Amino acid sequence: MAVATKTAPAVAEDRELLISGSEAVAEALALADIDVVTAYPIRPYDTVMQAIAKKIANGQLVAEYIVAEGEHSQFEVVKHASTVGARVFCGSSGVGWAYAMECLVVTPPLRVPMVAMVGNRALDDPGAFGVEHNDALFVRDLGWMLVWIDSSQEALDTTLIGYRLAEDRRVFLPLAISADGAFLTHSQALTLVPPKAKVERFLPPYNRGDLLLHPDNPITVAPQANEDWVIEIRRQNNEAMARAVIVIEEAYADFRTIFGRGPENPWFEEYMTDDAEIILVGMGTISLPIKVGIRNMRAQGKKVGLVRLRWFRPFPTDRLVAALSKASVIGVIDRDYSFGSPFGSGVVANEIRAAMYNAPKRPPLVSFICGLGGREVTLEDVYKVTDLCYNAAKTGKSDTKTHWLGVRE
Amino acid sequence: MPETTFTNATQVLEAFKGIKKVTIEEYFTSGHRTCQGCESALVMKLMVKAAGPRTIVLGSTGCMYVANTTYYTTPWVVPWMHTQLGSSGAAALGTAAGLKALMRKGKMKSEPINVIAFCGDGGGADMGLNGISATLTHKEYNSLILLYDNESYANTDIQLSGLTPYGAHTTFSPPGSVKRLIHTRWKKNVAGMLAAGHTECRYVATVCASFAVEMMNKVRRALTIGGPTFIHSLDPCPKGWDYDPMLSHDLGELAIETGIFPLYEVDDGLLKYYGKTKAIVEGRKRKPVREYLLKQGRFAHFTEEDLAYFQAKVDEMWEKWEIPGVVPFKRLEAAKAALEVK
Numbered sequence: 001m002a003v004a005t006k007t008a009p010a011v012a013e014d015r016e017l018l019i020s021g022s023e024a025v026a027e028a029l030a031l032a033d034i035d036v037v038t039a040y041p042i043r044p045y046d047t048v049m050q051a052i053a054k055k056i057a058n059g060q061l062v063a064e065y066i067v068a069e070g071e072h073s074q075f076e077v078v079k080h081a082s083t084v085g086a087r088v089f090c091g092s093s094g095v096g097w098a099y100a101m102e103c104l105v106v107t108p109p110l111r112v113p114m115v116a117m118v119g120n121r122a123l124d125d126p127g128a129f130g131v132e133h134n135d136a137l138f139v140r141d142l143g144w145m146l147v148w149i150d151s152s153q154e155a156l157d158t159t160l161i162g163y164r165l166a167e168d169r170r171v172f173l174p175l176a177i178s179a180d181g182a183f184l185t186h187s188q189a190l191t192l193v194p195p196k197a198k199v200e201r202f203l204p205p206y207n208r209g210d211l212l213l214h215p216d217n218p219i220t221v222a223p224q225a226n227e228d229w230v231i232e233i234r235r236q237n238n239e240a241m242a243r244a245v246i247v248i249e250e251a252y253a254d255f256r257t258i259f260g261r262g263p264e265n266p267w268f269e270e271y272m273t274d275d276a277e278i279i280l281v282g283m284g285t286i287s288l289p290i291k292v293g294i295r296n297m298r299a300q301g302k303k304v305g306l307v308r309l310r311w312f313r314p315f316p317t318d319r320l321v322a323a324l325s326k327a328s329v330i331g332v333i334d335r336d337y338s339f340g341s342p343f344g345s346g347v348v349a350n351e352i353r354a355a356m357y358n359a360p361k362r363p364p365l366v367s368f369i370c371g372l373g374g375r376e377v378t379l380e381d382v383y384k385v386t387d388l389c390y391n392a393a394k395t396g397k398s399d400t401k402t403h404w405l406g407v408r409e
Numbered sequence: 410m411p412e413t414t415f416t417n418a419t420q421v422l423e424a425f426k427g428i429k430k431v432t433i434e435e436y437f438t439s440g441h442r443t444c445q446g447c448e449s450a451l452v453m454k455l456m457v458k459a460a461g462p463r464t465i466v467l468g469s470t471g472c473m474y475v476a477n478t479t480y481y482t483t484p485w486v487v488p489w490m491h492t493q494l495g496s497s498g499a500a501a502l503g504t505a506a507g508l509k510a511l512m513r514k515g516k517m518k519s520e521p522i523n524v525i526a527f528c529g530d531g532g533g534a535d536m537g538l539n540g541i542s543a544t545l546t547h548k549e550y551n552s553l554i555l556l557y558d559n560e561s562y563a564n565t566d567i568q569l570s571g572l573t574p575y576g577a578h579t580t581f582s583p584p585g586s587v588k589r590l591i592h593t594r595w596k597k598n599v600a601g602m603l604a605a606g607h608t609e610c611r612y613v614a615t616v617c618a619s620f621a622v623e624m625m626n627k628v629r630r631a632l633t634i635g636g637p638t639f640i641h642s643l644d645p646c647p648k649g650w651d652y653d654p655m656l657s658h659d660l661g662e663l664a665i666e667t668g669i670f671p672l673y674e675v676d677d678g679l680l681k682y683y684g685k686t687k688a689i690v691e692g693r694k695r696k697p698v699r700e701y702l703l704k705q706g707r708f709a710h711f712t713e714e715d716l717a718y719f720q721a722k723v724d725e726m727w728e729k730w731e732i733p734g735v736v737p738f739k740r741l742e743a744a745k746a747a748l749e750v751k
Contacts, residue, residue, distance in 0.1 A: 035510035036503070062514055064506040069543035073499040076492065076540075080467065080503030083490060085517060086510050102493055205516070213488045213504070215463045215522060222491035223478030 014192040021184035024152040024191050025117055025177070026051035028159035030061040031199040035086035038066045038074040042096035043129050044181035045119025049091070071096045075103035075116075082112045083213045083221065087163065087206045090114060093181060094121035097135045107174045108143025108237055110222060111211060113166035114174040115159065119185045120284065120335075122373045130374010131180040133283065133336040137312075137347050143237045145175040145244055146313040148283040152191040155179060157255065157262055158310075160203060164251045167206045170243045180335075182374060183285040194259055202258045245314050267316035269308040270323060272298065276305030278389040279327035283309045283348060286335055286377050293382030304386055309348065317355045324352070325361045331389040333368045333377075333405075343367060344402045364398040370405035381405045415513035419551050420463065420521045422629035428622050436462060440484040441477040446654025448644035448661065449473050449529075449557045451618045456525065456555055457487055459625035460632055464523035467492045467500035469537065471529035472564035473557060497528035498540030501552035501637065509550060523632045524552040530572035531562045534599050541639065545607035548636040553628065556599065556639070559646035567649045571597045574669075575722070576715055577707040579649070584710035595722060600641040601735045604675040612638040614674035619661030620684055627674060634676070643670045651706025660704060668695040668723050671734030680735060690733060698723055 019027065025048050029037070039049035055061040064081070068074035071092050078088035092100055097118055107114055118136040122128040136146055145166070149158050155177070162175045179185050213221060225233065252266040263269065269287070272294055273279055280290055287308040294304045307323055309316075324330050334346020342350055349367035356362050366389050371377040384405060392399055425431045436457040443450035453473055457466060466489045468474050474491055477484055492500035505524045511517035528537050533556035541554055561579050562568040568581040569592045578584055582591035604613035612631045616624040624642070631638035645660040647653070652660065664670040665685045672683040682690045689695055698720045702708040711719075731738040 033514075035514065035516070036506050038503075064510045066502065066506060066547065068499070069539050072493075072495065073502075073540045073543060076496040076499030077503035077506065080490070080492065080500050081507030081510070084465070084504055084507040084511070086507035088507075103496070106493060213465055213490055215465065215488060218486060218488045220478055220483035220485050220489045223480045223483055224475050225480040229480045 014194050017191055017193055018188050019152055019191050020047065020186055020188045021149070021152050021155040021179045022047035022117075022119070022186070023051045024155040025159050025179070026055060027191070027193050028156045029089050030055050031194065031196055032087065032160060032163050032203060034061070034063050034089045036064045036066070036078055036081035037089045038068050038077045040068045040071050040074045040092070040096065042071075042093045042121075043119070044121060044185040045091045045093040045117055045179075047119070047185050048117050052089075071100035072103055075100040075107070078114055079103060079107055079110065079112050082114055083110070083208070083211070085206065085208050085212055085214070087167070088114050089116070091117035091119070093119040094135050095124045097138065098123065101138065104139050104144065105142055109233055111172040111240075112174055113172050113206070115162045115166055116174065116176045118176050118178045119181045120178050121181045128373040129181060131183060131284070131335060132372050132374075133178065133334075133347070136176050136178045137336055139176065140313055140347070143173055143241060144313060145173055145241070146178065147175065147311050148178045148309065150180075150184065150285045150287045150308065152184070152189040155184065156191055156193065157259070160199060161251050161255055163206075164203050165244065165247050168247045169207075169209060171240050171247050173237070173240050173244065178284065180285040192261070198258055202254060241314050248311065248314070265319070267309075267311045267319050268323070269306075269310065271306040271308065273305035273307060273323065273326070275303055276326070277303040277328040277393065278331060278386055279305050279307055279324055280331045280333060280385060280389075281307045281309060281324070281348065281352065282333040282335070283312065284335065286333060286371060289377045289379060290333075290382050293379045293386070296379065297383065297386060302386060312348075312351075315351060315355065320352070321355055321359045324356065325359055325363065327363050329389040329393045330363050330365045331368060331385050332365060333370060333385060335371045337369055337372065343400055346402070349402070364392040364396060366392050366399045367402045368405055369402060375406055378406065414515075415519055417509065417549065417551065417635075418521050419633050419635045420461070420523060422459070422461065422633050424626040424629060425622055431622065431625065432458065432461075434458070434462070436460070436464070436486040437484050438486060440482045442479065443472070443476045444648050444654070446647040446657040448618050448646065448657050449559050450477070452555070452557050452624070452642050452644055453477065453527070455618060455621055455625050456527070456628050459628035460523045460525060462487060463520065464525060465490075465504055467497065467504060467524070467526040469497045469500065469526065469528040469532040470494040470564075471532050472559070473527060473529065475564050492526065494532045495536035495540060497526040497533060497537050497554050498542070498544035501526035501554050502544045502547055502550055505550035505552045521551070525555060525632075526552065527555045527557060529563070530556065530558040530560060531570040534558075534597050535571045541603070542607065545603060545610040545637045545639060548609045550637060551635050553631045553638045553640065555628070556641045557644050558641060559644045559649055561646070561649040563646050563649045572599065575719060576711060578710060579707070589710055589712070590715065598737060600639065601737070603639050605736060609636070610638065611636050611677050612674065614640050615670065615672050616640055616642045617661045617665060617670065617672060618642065618644065619658050619665070620672065623672070623683055630674070630676065649707070652704055656704060660701065663696065663701040663704070666696045667698045667701045668727055668734065669698060669701060673735060680732065686734065689727065695723070695727065
């Protein structure tokens with residue numbers, strides 16, 4: 001695994017393409033030479049399958065491309081292909097991801113290193129195409145690694161990193177890459193596409209080792225275990241997730257060495273947090289209006305910063321606590337909901353509350369829910385968030401209420 | 410391109426010419442805990458004996474999962490993997506697609522490996538039907554889906570499935586003092602439906618382990634012909650059907666002799682009846698269904714009226730169906746006559 005020690009050779013330069021987040025994932029999949037991919041239509045993730053289909057049709061990728069008859073089969077087909085040694089890709093959105101739920105459950109304990117893309121979408125009913133993060137969050141407790149991205153470049157890079165991470169024998173867990181529906185899946189940006197030679201140096205072939213299902217290795221996989229062994233198997237998953245923390249650090253470091261880009265801190269992006277009094281936290285493309293808002297507020301002398309959380313599982317508890325403890329107030333903006341939860345907050349706010357519990361310095365935390373169903377998060381919303389955080393700074397107390405923004409009352 | 414060296418060939422498994430020619434090696438051996446008289450366990454044994462060692466088996470949830478594989482013990486000599494209750498179709502397809510991708514891209518040594526996914530009647534004919542249907546349309550992937558039909562969810566306490574016979578007593582259809590019959594749906598015609606609806610599936614067959622050599626040869630044919638194939642096996646179940654375990658073999662024979670479960674294959678579109686079913690088609694009298702039904706406790710509550718209804722439904726499939734025992738459309742003459750009446 002010591003790929004980082006190799007020096008970057010003089011190879012063809014990166015190509016720069018104007019592509020969407022979904023197309024960027026497809027570029028990465030061709031570079032990763034995936035073997036089996038299964039598609040089923042649901043907006044907005046399906047744009048990645050359309051892009052892969054074109055690549056296969058044009059000979060840029062040789063892979064079995066199977067259009068399944070539903071998401072349940074879609075995820076089962078690639079699960080089984082992975083157990084015989086194939087590198088696989090799958091994905092879905094909203095209720096499609098929910099329809100596959102049984103298959104999402106079995107993938108981590110089977111130690112299938114699948115990479116999937118979730119084009120985040122509101123759940124039915126009523127039907128809505130827009131972004132909410134509840135779909136991907138379904139699997140937050142199950143052994144799936146979860147990462148949120150906010151640009152086409154990050155989509156491409158994270159897909160390559162994703163295979164390196166998931167297929168590392170210390171991990172062998174599936175990864176879901178979340179891309180906000182429409183805002184990222186369908187929005188184009190200039191993206192650097194690396195040459196295959198660089199990718200081959202970063203990403204070793206998938207080796208299933210002694211877990212390979214093959215007549216030369218006649219193993220029995222997933223026999224009925226019951227109370228005799230189930231808790232030990234759960235513990236193994238838990239330890240794999242813990243080891244993923246180390247492997248993520250390694251993978252990003254090697255990525256930076258070989259490709260010459262990528263963040264120093266894999267876990268979250270810090271934007272103007274060095275001197276920030278108020279630190280806002282969010283996941284995905286909500287970062288864009290928040291960053292604009294921060295720049296405008298800084299021009300008025302308000303010291304506001306952003307922590308954009310990339311990795312939700314494994315959750316970067318220590319690093320995040322260290323980063324957030326510096327603030328006078330933390331404002332967490334969820335693009336999801338968790339009805340009946342503590343304080344009625346979204347999932348991210350309550351994760352952060354839990355992470356901060358043992359922290360020596362716990363700034364007041366204000367929780368927000370906004371942008372559900374793909375509703376635009378406006379600069380006015382960002383200013384309102386900041387104002388409410390400054391109010392909490394005056395009292396020095398956490399707000400026990402969760403504020404819904406942009407809602408018709 | 411490494412693709413040029415990949416042929417997508419299957420293993421050529423010639424039919425066993427009689428019981429003495431059957432290979433001696435077993436690939437499903439000790440290590441399971443199925444019931445005494447379990448015909449489904451016999452089906453597993455014969456299925457993989459017929460397939461041979463270069464085989465991968467996928468087993469969907471059901472008694473042939475739970476009773477066969479207990480952690481730290483396994484009867485499977487060939488590689489075996491669990492799949493979800495409704496996933497036999499996807500398991501066969503995914504395994505075959507993975508092998509094909511790796512072989513055609515030169516990432517794995519190219520050789521024909523049998524892929525068999527099995528499912529019970531609940532997993533196959535109820536929950537997994539759409540997945541099986543989809544797989545039978547993917548003609549470029551070689552696999553066999555074998556449905557072992559013991560006519561109930563036998564792993565979970567004997568609940569009725571879409572393949573439980575009319576009127577049978579199950580834990581979800583107990584006969585009561587007011588309502589004698591809870592389960593009044595007629596059994597799905599799975600093999601006929603799949604053969605008729607998947608025109609590029611080259612092999613569909615029905616089997617019964619009471620006729621073991623025929624059953625193994627149908628498995629061998631299904632694996633040799635190529636593409637996705639399907640076999641429906643009727644398996645008497647002492648626990649679910651409530652009879653003495655020593656009668657399993659006899660009940661299998663009776664199911665055929667009464668005409669309730671016909672034995673046939675559809676091989677590249679050609680229908681061929683087998684054994685005692687063939688004799689029925691050629692004019693041999695069917696045994697009355699009561700000889701079969703009344704040997705089983707699950708029909709102990711049947712009245713003469715119930716037996717007559719059951720007999721009439723079986724008579725219909727032999728006397729009125731366009732293709733007797735296989736395709737339930739009314740015969741053309743009957744259809745024409747009906748038009749003339751109008």
